[in-house]
Amino acid sequence: MQRALLATSLFCLTLTAPARSQQVLQQAVVDGIAQKVDAKPYAGLPYRLTARISVDTAQAGKSDAWIMVSAWGAKQQFLTVAYLPEKAVEKQWRVYTVRGKVPKQVDSLEIAGLAYLDGPFGFDDFKLEVERRKGQWEPVLLRNSDFEGALPASAMGIPAGWRSFYPTPSFVRQVATDGTGNRYFSLRGLHIVNYGRNPAAGRFATVNGTRIYYETYGQGEPLLLLHGNGESISSFRQQLGALAREYRVIAVDTRDQGQSAATKGRLSYDLFADDMHALLEQLQVPAAHVVGWSDGGNTGLSMALRYPAQVRSLVTMGANLYADTTAVDPEMLQKVRKDRRMATLLSPFNQNFRKARRLNTMLLNYPQMTPVQLRTITAPVLVLAGEKDIIREAHTRLIAQNIPRGEVIILPGLTHYAPQGNGPLFNETVLAFLRRQRSGQ
Numbered sequence: 001m002q003r004a005l006l007a008t009s010l011f012c013l014t015l016t017a018p019a020r021s022q023q024v025l026q027q028a029v030v031d032g033i034a035q036k037v038d039a040k041p042y043a044g045l046p047y048r049l050t051a052r053i054s055v056d057t058a059q060a061g062k063s064d065a066w067i068m069v070s071a072w073g074a075k076q077q078f079l080t081v082a083y084l085p086e087k088a089v090e091k092q093w094r095v096y097t098v099r100g101k102v103p104k105q106v107d108s109l110e111i112a113g114l115a116y117l118d119g120p121f122g123f124d125d126f127k128l129e130v131e132r133r134k135g136q137w138e139p140v141l142l143r144n145s146d147f148e149g150a151l152p153a154s155a156m157g158i159p160a161g162w163r164s165f166y167p168t169p170s171f172v173r174q175v176a177t178d179g180t181g182n183r184y185f186s187l188r189g190l191h192i193v194n195y196g197r198n199p200a201a202g203r204f205a206t207v208n209g210t211r212i213y214y215e216t217y218g219q220g221e222p223l224l225l226l227h228g229n230g231e232s233i234s235s236f237r238q239q240l241g242a243l244a245r246e247y248r249v250i251a252v253d254t255r256d257q258g259q260s261a262a263t264k265g266r267l268s269y270d271l272f273a274d275d276m277h278a279l280l281e282q283l284q285v286p287a288a289h290v291v292g293w294s295d296g297g298n299t300g301l302s303m304a305l306r307y308p309a310q311v312r313s314l315v316t317m318g319a320n321l322y323a324d325t326t327a328v329d330p331e332m333l334q335k336v337r338k339d340r341r342m343a344t345l346l347s348p349f350n351q352n353f354r355k356a357r358r359l360n361t362m363l364l365n366y367p368q369m370t371p372v373q374l375r376t377i378t379a380p381v382l383v384l385a386g387e388k389d390i391i392r393e394a395h396t397r398l399i400a401q402n403i404p405r406g407e408v409i410i411l412p413g414l415t416h417y418a419p420q421g422n423g424p425l426f427n428e429t430v431l432a433f434l435r436r437q438r439s440g441q
Contacts, residue, residue: 196234218244226296232258238423
């Protein structure tokens with residue numbers, strides 16, 4: 001199941017890769033290479049993709065690699081995906097195979113070789129075939145499939161005929177040569193930290209009747225880091241390193257999300273705030289700076305109202321006071337309602353759908369704060385949102401205007417996902433505010 005979820009998330013990265021490539025390069029735990037081929041002549045036929053893979057697990061730890069085939073229709077419409085059913089974890093070169101059927105409405109197939117965490121990894125001899133008749137396999141032309149092509153690799157180390165699956169500075173890429181003179185594609189992660197699943201930093205705490213997972217990084221004044229709806233600590237991959245250079249960061253998986261325990265009953269931001277209050281008490285942290293994104297921002301506001309002595313300062317990103325069309329983009333609210341109906345329909349069959357139903361219900365019913373309530377907040381608060389956020393700009397400004405020590409910054413050109421869309425800008429904006437609080441300005 002984890003492999004299926006990872007393959008699905010990688011498909012989502014493929015969807016957004018062209019847009020992301022125009023932005024700041026982001027830290028990532030996954031990278032690889034891909035290329036597209038015209039698949040219209042092969043519509044309806046079985047296919048198989050093979051490749052040789054090597055993974056140095058002695059150095060890699062939990063690293064692994066795989067190959068994947070995604071099918072696309074006209075106008076970049078995603079159709080299907082097939083991925084390696086087993087992890088490639090052997091240092092010895094071995095041939096792996098992915099099988100599937102080309103959809104009848106196909107326009108192109110994208111093949112990819114992908115790697116997770118440090119490695120190093122090796123890929124070679126990609127081969128795509130279709131079955132015209134039973135047992136008769138016909139090769140489909142791939143560009144530079146054995147990496148022996150004469151054209152040089154790009155400045156980023158991407159072989160000619162291929163593209164980077166997810167451009168990131170977290171990996172080093174090159175066309176390497178082994179002892180026999182054979183050339184292959186080499187990929188190596190640069191000491192990647194697997195935020196959200198890092199045994200060296202992760203702990204569990206039983207607080208407020210549930211088991212909460214958290215990770216701690218850095219030293220200094222404590223900073224509580226809170227993610228958004230359906231997310232986890234890993235959502236802050238772009239932030240954790242920068243924040244931990246100046247603060248003791250306590251990054252938390254909210255109940256029913258990430259590695260924290262599944263619960264029953266109604267979810268609310270006040271409940272999340274109660275959880276964080278109990279966690280800080282158990283960790284013997286009298287007060288912390290709080291940085292919250294989306295749901296995490298809502299939780300931060302609730303903490304500032306309910307437990308003011310625990311909040312030294314607060315940064316909210318994409319927070320809202322209530323869930324109506326004056327606060328939230330109407331299309332987003334409509335999407336959440338649709339997602340809740342689907343999750344409700346499927347909830348009898350899977351715990352993840354039951355979680356999704358409860359989380360979506362919370363999005364529609366909460367928060368239930370008022371501008372007047374905000375006037376009692378004593379902590380300094382930076383209210384952030386993207387210029388293209390799903391939270392309306394007027395609502396974002398309303399929040400800041402009603403907090404006595406509130407200020408607002410609208411991040412130009414960015415969306416609700418500003419922490420990922422431009423990590424360096426978001427980080428420096430947050431840190432500049434926090435430094436001012438530390439110096440008493």
